[in-house]
Amino acid sequence: MSMLGAFLMLWGLSLGPATEAMQALDPPILWIEAESLPEPWANVTLTCQARVETTDFELFKDGVTQGRVHLGLPTMEHRFPLGAVTSDTRGLYRCRTGFTVGCCSQLSSLLEVTGAETLPPPWLSAQPVPWITPGLDTKLLCRGGFRGVTFLLRLEGDDQFLEVAEAPADVEAAFPVRRPGNYSCSYRTHAAGSPSEPSATVTVREPGAPMPPTLSLGGRSAIIINPASPMTFTCVAPISGVQFQLRQGEELAQVPMNSPTPTTAYFVLNSVALSDRGFYTCRYRLRDQQTWSGDSEPVELVVSDETLPAPELLLEPATLRPAPGESVQLRCLAPRPGLRFVLMRVDHRQRRVLRVLSPPDTEARFELRDVSVADSANYTCIYVDPAPPFAGSAPSAPVHLRVDGPPPRPRLRPLWSEPVTPGTDAVLRCESQVPDVRFELLRVGENEASTYTWATHRSADLVLTYVGPQHAGNYTCRYQMWSPYSMVSDFSEPVELQVAGAVFLGSVGSVSRLLPAGLCPDRFLCQACPVPAPPPGS
Incomplete structure (x- = not known):
């Protein structure tokens, strides 16, 4: 075995198909090749570069497939000619690659094609972190849409500060950072050209110590x-x-x-x-x-070594079946003051700490607010002595709490105020009264989630990435939990997602009908469209 192979195995890596498959799923890079940088929009080609060689490339505009190619031989790049930018080709583009490793790649970063005299802004990010620490080479990475441009870095409040970096064969430039402050960057396509719109500001701090883990x-x-x-x-x-x-x-x-x-x-x-x-x-x-x-x-x-006498756990009000929405208190009583109390939930013999208190007297009060069926469980408490020899009590006799009724219905809120621009993300917040659940976002009338996420808190942001007209429609959310028992909530009230330029006509089967027609709903970005959709009106 080679020394390189041994080194990779030591770190749990390999040079085999599994490593290449993981790399193939990484997002490709998309940029603009301008025939003439002084006239950047006169004749444009979009280049999609894969992470590993592949035969499949797909281009999207405003969330809708524009072209998909299957090549005879694997390659790293494919070019999609646009020609002169017109109203039909302006928009937000992304690409993806490779459909032969069980899934396509992630989508590339957004690329804006405007055709306007003012160039679109680049993206600025701090690498690896947005602070300055001795021994750490903090850099600001400015990434534009064009290849071969000159990047300009500015510091807010310092008119004399200007860093310039040329990228003749790249679409980004890295600037070392030695001063804290608010930075932005821009680019120009040629020496006599005007700079682009500035990027969003990135703040670089200089803390007394690196940020905590x-x-x-x-x-x-x-x-x-x-x-x-x-x-x-x-x-x-x-x-x-x-x-x-x-x-x-x-x-x-x-x-x-x-x-x-x-x-x-x-x-x-x-x-x-x-x-x-x-x-x-x-x-x-x-x-x-x-x-x-x-x-x-x-x-x-x-x-806890469970050598001390068990405490007593009391429920107030003294009913084991409180109504949904009520608040109850679990009172843990110990024989003396100066102890630390722990309230636990016991599910399938698994004890989970809910809260820890150190009251001044012999009693700790743990409150459960707005209870629901998700709070139905066995509860117990213990106490431990914070002084040597640090002995602990046996657990109290369990209190078996039961709350009837369905789980509380969640609430869905859109985090936007106007129709969503095609090519951007749509974020909806699903809120519940129950933590540690899986939140799901579904289109009304469909059974399969459009997206989902796990959350330890009582809400989660559900993101529809890179929306196109095919995403327009009504959405709802629900949550699921499997421990200590399986439970699925009712659906929230629906929220309508309006995509600028799309007209929602309702549902036919499980796919919403829209004008103008997209090529394929393609809600899951790892599901390729089998055939192109017919043109509008066919």
């Missing part, structure tokens, strides 16, 4: 465990190639660590002891640097 215990901020059980802390940094550190309170935690990816570290306690209880944080630093990042938000590890 995130820390979790099995995806949660608090967890309870018995002594001698294993426990894993997960620390995720916003940048790669860093050194991690886990801290228990103000002290360094001597816990074995492994880091399978450049941004993630796992700290594994193989056998938890009572002394391991408490609050933990993690931080990181760049290699060969002394400055540590800010600390993550703390997580709490609660350890």
